[in-house]
Amino acid sequence: MNHDVFRDLVPNYLENLTSEETNRQMEQHMEQCENCREYVNEMREELFIEHINERKDEKKKVDYLKKVRSKSKKKIFMIIGTMLSLFLVLTISYYFLFVHMWVADENNVQTTIHHQDNVVTVTFQTKKDNRYLLAKKEYGDQEYENQIIVYESWNFFTDVKLNQFSDLANSLQDGTDSTYTFLDKNTLLLPNGEEKTLTDEDKLQIIYKNSTEEILLKDLYNNVDIN
Template sequence: MNHEVFKDLVPSYMENLTSEETNRQMEKHMEQCVDCQEYVKEMQEDFLIERTNEQKDQKRNIDYFKKIRSKNRRKIFTVAGSLLGLFLIISIGYYFLFVHMWIADENNVQTTVQKQNNIATLNFKSKKDNRYLLAMEQQENQDYTDLIIIYENWNIFADKNWNIHSELAIAQQGGTDITYTFLDENTLLLPNGKEKKLTDEDKITIQYKDSTEEIRLKDLYRAGSNH
């Protein structure tokens, strides 16, 4: 085999691109030519160095992209964490401003009793302009409402798109009412239409944040316009 032809085939030979017949001829030629053996050896060393450098470059590029991906991942987590934190702050703030109600302080409540014919109305109104009250009725031990819990909430943002209780807040601007219907001083008309004879033990308990108030039903019947 001609030396120049041999040298031209060496790169393909090292990359296993030559045919089996060509490989046999080249190996036979190398057995007879020391210079060609050295040439192949040098080419193999250069090829190995080149491949090693390529692998280093590839590893360097891979490491670089890993670092970029890691930084991007951290940025994504940071942004996501910030958005989540902001969402939680807004959600908690919205809950406490518009959803959450708490038992009112007695000092913030103006209570009046209005009497018309035999109907007595307990009215609870907030003394603060930016709040409204809601009276929750419960029948604890009697057939009538004997426990009233006074709740309070913020009265801001009348737009119902912001405040889910806006309509309730508007309706309660004049206060929240609980009514009792009497037949006479000693007789209460129950919600089911039955009559209840009253004693001095028949009372209403009004629960505030740190205190309670008791009103006898007979006293409620006798009450004037203020309480």
């Protein structure tokens, strides 16, 4: 857990609003980081002082106007708390979906071509036991998938209670692929059912972290090895 995420979670941690797993990670982080440990202590003292001041203020609120203001403040706090909670959920979701997934190193990917009748399948399999791959397909200006960006991510937690994306990771353990249907070596069947006559300009780009592989769709039909 990095320092920024830790400090964002401290207010909820002090209010006992974080999960047991989050508490364990934060306590482990505090054992290793003196600055963050001191930050928590300072926040705890500030929160304690804040609670005392709030209690004093509440005792002074004796008339109707102050009660109305108190209720308004509570509504504002609830709205702010809801917005902060929503922001936290979106931030965590964004982290797991995008930040924690990166363009794959070509050395970690085994790319193969499977040809059955007129159907050609390009499959990407991870060479790492603790990774899984995801192929993001782009159409660009073409009517077929002419670009594939291969992403990889960690797959340490297969328990859905610990990792909500474990089902996705498990489903991709045998690889991720892209399929092309040909009528013959010069004709591609498009997803909309139309036929496209292939030229030397029709290529498939496969993008990795440090390289980009290009292959003619004609060669793809001829089962030319990408690697």
